[in-house]
Amino acid sequence: MTILKNRLFWPAAILLALLIVNVFTSNQFITLQDGHLFGTLIDILRGSAPLILVSLGMTLVISTGGIDLSVGSVMAISGAVACLLIKDLGNQNAVGSVLLIMAVAIAVSAALGLWNGSLVAIVGIQPIIATLILMVAGRGLAQLITAGQIINVQSSPYATIATGFFLTLPVAFLIALAAIGLIAVLTRRTALGLLLESVGGSPSASRLAGIQAKRITVMVYVVSGALAGLAGLIYSANIKSADSIYAGNLIELDAILAVVIGGTALIGGRFSILGTVLGAVLIQTLQVTVVGIGVPSKATLLFKAVVVVVLCLSQSVTFREKVFGRFKSRPAVRAEVPA
Amino acid sequence: MTTIDATPPSTNQKAAVNPRRRVYRPNTKYIPILATLALLIVMYVSGIANYRNFDQPSVVVNLFRDNAVLLVVTVGMTFVILTGGIDLSVGAVISLTTTLTATLLQGGWPPLLVLPLVLLLGALLGAGMGAVIHYFKVEPFIATLAGLFLARGLALFINQESIPIRDKLWTTLSDMRIPLGEHTRTTPTAVVALSAVLIAAAVLAWTRFGRNVYAIGGSADSALLMGLPVARTRIAVYTVSGFCAALGGVLYTINSTSGHALQGSGTELDAIASCVIGGVLLTGGAGYVFGSLLGVLVYGMIGTIINFQGDLNSAWTRIVVGILLFGFILLQRLVTRRAR
Amino acid sequence: GCGDKGDDTGSGGGGDGKLVLGFSQVGAESGWRTANTKSIQDAATAAGYELKFSDAQGKQEKQIEAIRSFITQKVDVIAFSPVVTSGWDAVLKEAKDADIPVILTDRAVDSQDKTLYKTFLGSDFVKEGKEAGNWLVKQYEGKTDPVNVVELQGTVGAAPAIDRQKGFAEAIATNPNIKIVKSQSGNFTRAEGKTVMEGILQSTPKIDVLYAHNDDMGLGAIEAIEAAGKKPGTDIKIITVDAVKDGMTALSEGKINFIVECSPLLGPQLMDLAKKVKAGDTVDQRILTVETTFTQEQAKAALPDRKY
Amino acid sequence: MGEPTTKPVLEMTGIRKVFPGVVALDGVDFRLFPGEVHALMGENGAGKSTLIKVLTGVYDIDGGDILLGGDEVHIAGPLAAQKAGISTVYQEVNLCTNLTVAENIFIGREPRTFGKIRWGVIRKRAAELLERLDLNIDVSAPLSTYSLAIQQMVAIARAVDISARVVILDEPTSSLDASEVEQLFRVMRRLKADGVAILFVSHFLDQIYEISDRLTVLRNGQLIGEYRTAELPQVQLVEKMIGKELATLEGLEDKALRSRTKSAAAEPILQAKGVGRTGAIAPFDLTIHRGEVVGLAGLLGSGRTELARLLFGADKADTGELSIDGKPVTLRDPQVAMRRGIAFSSENRRTEGIIGDLSVRENIILALQAARGWTRPIPRRKQDEIVEKYIKALQIRPADPERPVRNLSGGNQQKVLLARWLITEPRLLIIDEPTRGIDVGAKAEIQKLVAELSDGGMAVLFVSAELEEVLRLSHKIAVLRDRRLIEELDNGAGVDAERIMQTIASGQTASGATS
Ligand SMILES: Nc1ncnc2c1ncn2[C@@H]1O[C@H](COP(=O)(O)OP(=O)(O)OP(=O)(O)O)[C@@H](O)[C@H]1O
Ligand SMILES: Nc1ncnc2c1ncn2[C@@H]1O[C@H](COP(=O)(O)OP(=O)(O)OP(=O)(O)O)[C@@H](O)[C@H]1O
């Protein structure tokens, strides 16, 4: 009974249902092949890594009552920077150089996050507009970096972060796991989580409680930028090329959706890391399921709409009460107020 | 209340100039709007200074014509945002409206039936989302995102292709020009859009519904405890937004005499951005439709300047849009902060 | 009956007597498109024209806005690649009333009034789909085994996606053995091409042929096929459209079997036409771009001079 | 004050309301007669506000009946309640601060012609209405520009202007000072004479005895009884409310604390010289020593809150110099003040105090945690220890540290706030209306606590609308008038409420000449 009341029960149930559908539609749901795990489930885990990363950052931003629309553009920039640098390497397979380049790309992304954070916290621009600026201009920057073309790289260490396997598990998923762990520790083992929730819950009360909301806000956007950058690397490593136009296109919407499904309110305050991860995996699974059961492309959006409707209704306490509550005993019917 | 005599405080109330009266300040609530307007004019003037033919009246006229759809949608969005909500479905409702209108007209339905039908559909969709948001306490973001998927999904399901409209009424409206001056004419779409702004402004300023919108945006809990019709109002704003989006869709079909399931995609973000640029607070409760109008015009002006510039490739187009937007917002902040 | 505006159109836009061409591009949705833009910009410079370029970011309303802006700016010639086929009558009429000739590039419009534009320069998406289908039909001529085809569509609702699907379907209808078993949108992108192909590989037991609406999705799919332990081009035959450099490389490496070209290099042809229509010369209503198809051998030969 | 002869206008029987984990109301009966003022009494968390919210349909009831004018009714919500003739001021000021004062009074029932709101009429009538409450403010300014006390008056104005048969006032006087309370009572008496039934909640026993005819006592969600005010001595009332012998409440005895002597030769902690802020408070000088309790006295809107905020850096001063421990500082930010050992608890607990979503524990440790920085979390065990200690010391109920603070009763939220600042062990504690909405027992505890802390060396700046409280606790009293500090008095013999009111009254000429 208490499980049923948990906010995350219904998303989890829908995720499970979708996974079960996939067990039937796929040739291999999960098997061991070429020394690593393989199958639809693994595809889902691997494919959801970028979205998980972006959604993690988004969760923190949203918990302060903000929003970050620029994540997609940051992904594009990060991938473009990395591919541009890797392409010019003498030996594209030099692990050290590739790692260094990835660090540079993430640093660039973090700097972009710093820009966002400063606009929000110091200049005082509403987050949606502050990050919209980078959303628009950032993609232009990415296109400028790649000259509007797709930059191909042939670097196996780079490709590994997206397509490689370690201990039979996909590296991309392991990276996502590490990020989840890091963010969880960062927010729940320190006091950061509390301070974030407090800033999101009531900025004015937080200020009077002596919380340095500005510093925290800036930090959150930096983290979001860095995570988006990492997601951009995985995205581009997956196709071994930098696609400045489509990388991260519309991912902000999916990320926000994942956060909301995970039980974090858009107005800020309480947030749930686990919920967000669940939301992100759910969205990815939905994507895969659409292909798996062969929903015709023109009906894909309708199918998604139905799932999202079911999801948001099932998460609504009042809806459940109204639909299932009829079976509960209710107090005797009372007359209406005389007008 | 046994010790203190209440006389002293009441005596000073009768003083000629009430000493307790708060310091009078000029009407600060209009400063953001005035600042935005001033900056818009600065933008326009610098356009004239820099570009050939920018001083043509058609530049201004086209600003309203080209942004008629966005303007109408933004008006609806303003209502929603003022209550502290958000409506992501507007772009998709445009898609659905244009597709449906074009399909029905192609199928030979009478235009005077199609028009109210699609408008009603938009309003109903909005009302449905509003009801879900209010009664089931679903986040507006997620409810209207589902609305987005649903509306665009339906549109694509009905017809993926771009459908021409050859109906007489539509083509007549599309070709119709309303003379404004010697060489300037405008279209009915622009007139409809401007009327929408005026009506919305009047509704927000002078009707109970309008004031309830602001109250809910200020604090929905308080509004409820004050005995305001929160449910009705909240559903109504999403209905208004859905209606406006459908009206925007109709204007779209008139503007382009065609319908297509991808038309209007991304309009939601433009509309939200326009509201916010115009000084409407996303948290609700503060802002004006005229602000949103200015927001749309700023957006349009940026586009116009880029078109006149004419030597930017796609990458630079985006960057320059970003820079102009940034410059504008920054100046707006500085001006309003000074003035306060 | 709109009024008679355009009393001073003769003066042209440019103060220095250069021909002014207003070009409204669909957007920058692919490398193909960027190459197209670049070709036009370069050709304009080479021809000494002043180019007013505008990017519509895939939105019809922006394109209409740009064309109106060109009219206000009094350019000499307007050219544009329409985002969608219908809905241009009104704005084209405005251009006509202002006496500005219009050239369509790359994509057609379905206007009934053919006098609204001077000419249409570009490829025919339906024809591209047909070429792809015809090649496939020829490959399996005389064989009786069923052929399972997977189709990776472009963006749902986009004109090239619809037409390439249509043309292909028409062509393969001649052979009932060839069946499309899965058809999903990969949004014209590499990443989605890859993820969608991953899913299809997992859920479809036997795939003989992959038809992708552009090279990028095909290239993404190749990654997925390789990851699944299959050989692209051999285990699964691959047909794509566009012939950008990366695609041609894969074709020459044997990972793709056939590419239908869709050339973005319209610039020189466009400048030529612009000059003609400005001068009032008559031009053909329909001018096809010089395009071809490539097999693996042809690709090897053509690859060294491929610029985009 | 006649015995009700008519039938009750409102009758509630066997009302039960359960929140997850708490039975807020358990079989409560309540009657309200026309033309009476009926006080609802009980400790913090007894269920008073809940009973009111049940009555106005904010909460659904889990059991019991409500009869209005003899008919059984189901009230769906505040709107329905208003239509049924019940007009309410809820405990936390529930107005829309983004709207103007006038609008807050009239929203939902604006006078209109052809659907168009008549703004001129609204402004005029609002001004008149507030005038009757002796409040002279610009009604077309947003409500947010006014202090909480004014907002409370506006809420009252709204409620009494709605023509209703039942008027409910849940702690309307919690931050009003004597004269405003007097105005309110005048209005209440008039309503009463018109046959309106008034339900009144207050923790000030004096007020209860002054205005109410009958009273109902609740304890722990249960009905203790209904009494005629005149027949129930104060001592017995308190006993019924807290369920204990009065002996444990010696702190209630007036003047128990004030004879304390200030430790001599205490060094100053904070010195303000000419500190001020345009539009808020005129430049003032003030010195606060170690172990000293400085009280701020003044009327509504006299600038007490504004003064306190400047000393914490909640607002930035634009003139003057401030030094702490003799060293000059600029308080750009509350953080700076906190680092110097200053703490400030705002009068506006709902928007500037509690963070509703967070638990009691999190709210309590928040300031301490902020001071330590996010990298040094307070170990959970330590948190639990501190929180448990203060829940006990301040009698926070329910004593569940993991409950969201939003679900606590108003008085208990106030205690949580107080705890938040006490645990930071500040050297100067600035508390603005700390006893707002706190019941008699707890108030005495808090006063005792303040006295103890100052004995232990902590300096306290104490702001309260209740003059007696200021007098009882302070060593020194700063008197404000019209946003100007007009006098500093050492609290000793000869200083009493009358003397201070005189200062305020006579200050009129002084400020009239200088301003
Ligand atoms: N929304 C809620 N959810 C859960 N518990 C609640 C809620 N509202 C009130 N309570 C609980 O119900 C009890 C009664 O609270 P109520 O607010 O009625 O007290 P009160 O008598 O008004 O106290 P005070 O004098 O402090 O205002 C308290 O224990 C409180 O914690
Ligand atoms: N006529 C007025 N009377 C009282 N306050 C006013 C008046 N006009 C404006 N105000 C506002 O009310 C506030 C009064 O200041 P402040 O809150 O410091 O006073 P206070 O003495 O603490 O009174 P309160 O008991 O209301 O808290 C200021 O924010 C001021 O803007």
Ligand SMILES: [Mg+2]
């Ligand atoms: Mg209460």
Ligand SMILES: [Mg+2]
């Ligand atoms: Mg105060």
